[in-house]
Amino acid sequence: MDVDPRTELSEFLRSRRARLSPDDVGLPRYGRTRRVPGLRREELAQLAGVSVAYYTRLEQGNGRNVSDEVLDSIARALQLTDTEYTHLRNLTACPYDTTSRKKRKNHTREVRPALRNLLDTITVPAYVGGRRSDIYAWNPMAAALFGDWGQLAPRERNWARLIFLNPSYQSLFVNWESKAADIVGFLRMDAGCFQNDPELTELIGELSLKSELFRQLWAQHDVKEKSFGTKVFRHPLVGDMTLSYETLRMPSEPDLFLSTYHAEPGTASAEALQLLASWGKDATQISAGTQV
Structure with missing residues (x-):
């Protein structure tokens, strides 16, 4: 089982979004029937103050060059804990140098x-x-x-x-x-x-x-x-x-x-x-x- 950075970021964001409901974030329930649990992407993007297209790219695993301000907004919208927020930041830009240790036993x-x-x-x-x-x-x-x-x-x-x-x-x-x-x-x-x-x-x-x-x-x-x-x-x-x-x-x-x-x-x-x-x-x- 490979640990793919894009997949890790994508699945983590999806899992955190799936655990929230409109009631959790103060959004009204209207529109089409929900087929899956959790917030829709457009609802999460609205809460975070970013475009749906931008958030979609991020949830698809494209985490390069994401600003701290955007990460902060998404973390608040997803109601991440401090540990989860640290994990999100690591997925987009880990503070440790991983390449120098790749071959170390x-x-x-x-x-x-x-x-x-x-x-x-x-x-x-x-x-x-x-x-x-x-x-x-x-x-x-x-x-x-x-x-x-x-x-x-x-x-x-x-x-x-x-x-x-x-x-x-x-x-x-x-x-x-x-x-x-x-x-x-x-x-x-x-x-x-x-x-x-x-x-x-x-x-x-x-x-x-x-x-x-x-x-x-x-x-x-x-x-x-x-x-x-x-x-x-x-x-x-x-x-x-x-x-x-x-x-x-x-x-x-x-x-x-x-x-x-x-x-x-x-x-x-x-x-x-x-x-x-x-x-x-x-x-x-x-x-x-x-x-x-």
Whole structure:
């Protein structure tokens, strides 16, 4: 499955327009019967203050030389979230240089020694990841929670493959469907910016062939940025834990991030996390991720 920039832009705009009704934007319902859900192109163009012909060209995937003012108007008309607006801008002009990285095999990407040393000093689960949901480095607590990723081939150290193709990870996350939707949203954001990445194209094609849920979620064109939140885990050693996660981008390498997981002090989850730490390497052997 190719990630074609024109198709991505076209299908994203169509999907966002389809979710709006005239009532949502204060337009009267009149004229011919609607055969498909959502606003018509001429209605969206009217709301955005552009010609129907101009918007039609944009929705057909011609996103070159679109001004910031036009993108702002279309985003307001489509009622895009901040994340969706970022995705729209990426589809028309990604701020990252994608061509210089086309041939890089990021599955084995080197992480700076200082960053690896930082991981080792963090006492909660933490790892360094990047685009395509690849995993590059992690600390012992991350291995205790998620399994020893070092036992996997570099290609398999990838959240999308783990979540959709590894049943043990489906058991680890209590709300696995939510995690799956997050992963697809992350991949959509990457597809909008890193459109010349053959490994991303390969990953999307593989998951589309092997997972019905992935195909359904991918077709929705929802996007998500890595930020913060909570996840509930059902660990085979210490039981249920509610952990908060934080995502920190690397300023010098914006496609890399550091993710940490921690529990609220004084809670049962904090006690479970401490128990997990006390097991050390033994926990790694029992954690869900080792059950491949």
